[in-house]
Amino acid sequence: MPYGCILYNAGYDVVPCGTVNHFNEVVGHRLPDMFILDILLPDGNGLDNCRQLRKNEQTAGVPVLIMSAHQAKQDVEAKVC
Secondary structure, three states, X not given: OOOOHHHHHOOOOOOXXXXXXXXXXXXXXXXXXXXXXXXXXXXXXXXXXXXXXXXXXXXXXXXXXXXXXXXXXXXXXXXXX
């Protein structure tokens, strides 16, 4: 499993989604214990995904970890704020 190997090897059930479309498809079929979102995806934005999750009654209470490969703090803050 190329994504989430550390979590997978620790015994967690990991479902990697490389695009927003795939993420939305998976979320429609199963509810995880936690979401780990990247800010930049090929077809969208993890922050927009997070906002959608918070608006959805079924996913509003699921913890979300958001990460970014951006080094510059202002790049991330510009997307969050």
